[in-house]
Amino acid sequence: MTLFPDDDDDNNNGEEPYKHLQEFDVVCNSMKPPGITEEQIKMRAFPFSLKDSAKDWLYYLSPGSITMWDQLKKKFLDKYFPASRAASLRKEICGIKQHPGESLYEYWERYKNLLRRCPQHQISEQLLIQYVYEGLLFRDRSIIDAASGGALMNKIPQEARELIEEMAENSQQFSTREDVPIRKVNEVETPSMQQQLNELTAFVRQLAVRNASQAKVCGICTGICHSADMCPMIQEETAEQVNMADHAPAPRKQYDPYSSTYNPGWRDHPNLSYGGNR
Template identity: 55%
Template sequence: MTRSAGDELAEFDPELERTLRALRALKIRERASNLTESSSSDLTSPSPMAESSKTMKELGAPDAGYQYSCIAYPELAGDFELRSGLIHLLPKFQGLSGEDPNRHLHEFHIVCSTMKPQGISEEDIKLRAFPFSLTGVAKDWLYYLPTGHVSSWIEMKKAFLEKFFPASRTAIIRKNICGIQQVVGESLYDYWERFKKLCSSCPQHQISEQLLVQYFYEGLLPMDRSMIDAAAGGALVNKTPEQARELISNMAENSQQFGGRALTTRGVNEVQLVSNEQKEIKSSLLELTSLVKQMALNSVNQGSTNFPTSTQVSNQAMRVCSICSSQEHDSNLCPNLQQDESMRRGRIVLGFYCQNSYSIVGNCS
């Protein structure tokens, strides 16, 4: 049988032969990998026959391959190890109601920023060190998170704030900032420090600088508000929010350094000195009043014990007291006169003591 012209063989192409061999080898490797995966899955996942052959004790035993950590740590470019010194320096957060989560994160950032190993980012350090900064209720919360729930420091920080600093707490702090007021007797420095502490406890309050200064200014007492307006050149509203905040801060620091300590000490001493002098004057006046009353009673008793003669009786009958219009006694022995005399002497003595006391207080001041 002879071949026709169309049945002639094509020329041998080595390039096509290499491509065909490469495709055949790739198919063989894919088949091998599929067989390997199927065999490994058969080994890891027990077959129904294997499950049925296990005892109840074996079926109730914990899974040794379970991943307990809620953090999926990313792979690091270099070697990294948490030192025990760093772990001891970390702040501790227990998760109690009175603790400040934002302050804990701030202190945690300060400690972790001191370590900068080569090839390791700060976020990777924080992600690995953060579980060691939790204790008590906060650590229980971390362990109860699902497996692989956190894979980066941003996710860890977000989950931590959502748990221990919810939106309801943010709303309460915003309300306290808007309605803050200076207490009677509270200095400008103490009021300013309380305001700054309240604002820093909630960095996500989302209140502008202009409103913060306005809320602080509206809560001032009239005296401090007038002082700030005078220092601002007439009115604080003529300043920018940054200038107004700087002015208030300078005045608060100045009042704390030079305003209150010397004046308070001197005022206490003066009040104590005046109080002691008043007590002495009061006791002396009571003694003097009792002495005058006793003298008046003695003089009346002495006049009644002497029996008068007929001439004295007639003279006494002819005399009438010019003070109270009584015929029983003379004008010199009138009780009203004795009382007026005692009161006059008491006023003289009181004026003498008051004059001396004021001179003493003036010399002490």
């Protein structure tokens, strides 16, 4: 029997007091001499199951304050398993949740370990089954519902417990772990999405290179957004020339009186005008 407190748990996590008492009961029941009651054996042997601070605590009790085993056991639990620790464990039992990546077997064993650490939880069997069922991940909960023929909570607590126990053992044998990889915030979830992202990046790069190679440099203003014949500077000069042409004065008529040919000015002369113009 391991002496209390355990060398591997100097701070005591609230589990060892009950475990220590259970082991002590087994040892006492296995070595009961004739003519000695169980009460007498436990009262005499219990000091030898303690060590260090626990043995000091027992020796510091008031002489004659403990006369029965039940009194000694209660004192021991009040010291090393206070009400605050019991309340904390009850809270863990009521709010138990299956972790991502945790198999049904591991979840069920963790749940039973909580019950062992706090046997005085004062929670009904129906509520215990409900808590462990509600804490299941969706996959395992669906499998258990299917195995129960509809819904696990429709079964009586004993049947529901036996079903979960059986399926937990099967999950241990066949490793039906629901592996959920933990991803970083910026990590791509699937290889196909990563491939699509790589293809899109390559396409954008090709498009940028193609546009850069097709760009022409203007020989007039050295711009890269247009060719020389479309340069804005030429367009401005052309517009100015057209504007000047629209506002230029009309050319004067040329009258040459010495011309040997027909002179248009004769027609406009008042003495040489034709009869139809009079």
